[in-house]
Amino acid sequence: MYIIKQLRRKNNISQSQLGKEIGVSLRTIQLYERKDANIPIKNLTKIAEYFGLTIAELYMHEVNDMGEAYTKRQPFTKHGSVFYPLEHGKYLVMAPLILVEWQKKYIENLRKDNFSNPFQGGFIIDFLTEEPHRIFEVSGDSMNDSSAESIPNKAYVLGLEIKKELLTRNETLWHQSYILVCADRIICKQLTGYNKEKKTLQCHNLNTSPEFQDFELLLEEVLQVFKIEKKQF
Known part of the structure; x- marks a missing residue:
């Protein structure tokens, strides 16, 4: 998810630091920051909570390759x-x-x-x-x-x-x-x-x-x- 990379950079956190916080490897964080990453619920919850968000908010703020938020209908x-x-x-x-x-x-x-x-x-x-x-x-x-x-x-x-x-x-x-x-x-x-x-x-x-x-x-x-x-x- 690109939003994870954006949040991490906004908070001046390295991939290694984020991985340590949620208990996964550097390589795993690199995979999670890809567009179509399949992130387990337990780890996605940890990431969301780390940045003070919910899982839904992570997806609602997901961005595309150009860094622009996707246009989405109301939930x-x-x-x-x-x-x-x-x-x-x-x-x-x-x-x-x-x-x-x-x-x-x-x-x-x-x-x-x-x-x-x-x-x-x-x-x-x-x-x-x-x-x-x-x-x-x-x-x-x-x-x-x-x-x-x-x-x-x-x-x-x-x-x-x-x-x-x-x-x-x-x-x-x-x-x-x-x-x-x-x-x-x-x-x-x-x-x-x-x-x-x-x-x-x-x-x-x-x-x-x-x-x-x-x-x-x-x-x-x-x-x-x-x-x-x-x-x-």
Whole structure:
């Protein structure tokens, strides 16, 4: 992001100094200062806070190659998320972030039909949808097999909510990764099928370690389903 370079120079801070402040290398800061840098939420938050800004403000002040601010439309709110129009039809979505320690509270609020969440995270998306977005912190390494599809412990994933009934009749949704909000927990799994007789979802772990066994989950135990669209480590 060019705005990081501008803020750093304005405050007379070297790349090495900024890297030390947020706990990354000089090379990482150099990569972050590129136009289309993919910066993890936790580090982007640290950078924003270091300069006294929010993540949204960083994106709203992003500049182009000539040092001119992009012309953007006004942000808008939808399904609890704030969308900031960027260039080339992209959007920054600031969505509710459900951290591991907040999962039980999220489920409690969901049961009470009283959604409230004190945390937000940001992802760049390519298009708008009618379905709600949520960001989840993943717990455990059951989906970590070191492949391109891997989702390691403490990763952040952007989920797009879908109706769970779709999983009972749409085979194109199989063999993809999901966040499943259940009555007693929130899990990240790949879904491989639906057993009509048992009314269960077939849950698959990418990690082949013996401690991570595939299992079936009753559909009625699932409160929400989010198809994972993007992830950050």
